[in-house]
Amino acid sequence: MDDIIGNTQNTVAPSDQSKKKRPRRVVRPKPKSTQVEKSDDIEDINFTKDETVEIRASLLKWYDENQRDLPWRRISSKGEDEEDNEDTEESEKRAYAVWVSEVMLQQTRVQTVIDYFNKWMTKWPTLSHLAQASLEEVNEMWAGLGYYRRARFLLEGAKMIVEEGGGFPKAVPALRKVKGIGEYTAGAIASIAFKEVVPVVDGNVVRVIARLKAVSTNPKEAVAVKNTWKLAGQLVDLCRPGDFNQALMELGATVCTPSSPSCNECPISTKCRALLLSRCHDSVQVTDYPMKIVKAKQRSDFAAVTVVEVLEGPRMKDEAHPNSKFILVKRADKGLLAGLWEFPSVLLDGEADSVTRRDAIDHYLKSAFDLDPTKSCDIISREDVGEYVHVFTHIRLKMYVEWMVLHVKCFKKLWNKKQGEDDINWKFVDQQTLSCMGLTSGVRKKEKT
């Protein structure tokens, strides 16, 4: 059982490439120097058996001594190495915790996830608890974490697994069937929770492997991705796949970092080709790997936002209005920030002056709330409070914010309308409630009174 590394490609002959049709050795951007020898056909890159053995041992040893104490690592059982006598319930609980943590960790830093994970697990300690939650609850819990689709998938997945009654999926193909579980997350759950010998490839692994092998091609390209998975599959430890995978990622997160790696602290630096090259050539740096990717420029959006503060009682002159309420509107359940609550807002065509913005807002309030701010229907005040820029991955959103204070009798019809109906996509909330909905939090900060 010495080498189940699963491939014999270490000795692949150069001529082997000819069987692949893909146009290859096309121009590919290289970092700076061209006189450095490169492993330039990524499909031919492999770890030798010796490298594999040493990397596994060094990395696991390093991990045993240096791993961070993270909440989802505490769930995993200690002494159940004695085979499968662990009861199903315990195993399911661990898988659930790993699942939640892995989904939260998608594109999200460990530090950010910790608090959310603890809160989540307190509220929904097991799969069946989660399966009984509502989307509304789940969204609220997720507020501020980003990529809200993840929360919805988690909920839908929990319902699905519980309904099917077959227990938690254990193998990668079964896990992949669950919405929101992709190749990475499937590998993580299978290896960490169920000890399946499968690799994982995330941003950390891409970087570590690109450096180990000094791969200078675009890591996003399909061929490169495929090869990184292959290499990760060669490395993964057969006895402790979950620990090994976490070790590789943790190395990338704490030692082999994007911009200033601590190579002197790296347990596998002697196996690192990027480091070797950087020592031989002044023109090469470890951080040249992996190749930098140019990102698409984000588009610019503009929105007019209005904070509508509603007073029930008489206005108290120059005082805070502790009993006032605010209108919140629910976004569409598809697309950006799906199903989340925000202040009434309208998308604009572009930059807009104050008049144009108010026109847009007026029109919106009229159609959505049958409220006409142009008639002086007890509007107590209305003022521009500033401009805000919120940056998403792909959008730069400029918000023009105005603040409107008006009396409840401005829209009696709405006030009297029964809340809690399903089709309702807006609500009044008080100041307290407002503090738990994240997101357009930038706007909410304005309210300091």
Added chain:
DNA sequence: AATACGGGGTC
């Protein structure tokens, strides 16, 4: 193969 999808740390 490219794009949609958040938010926050870090340099």
Added chain:
DNA sequence: GACCCAGTATT
């Protein structure tokens, strides 16, 4: 301000 993160689904 740019980069990038324990990615996935959709186009």
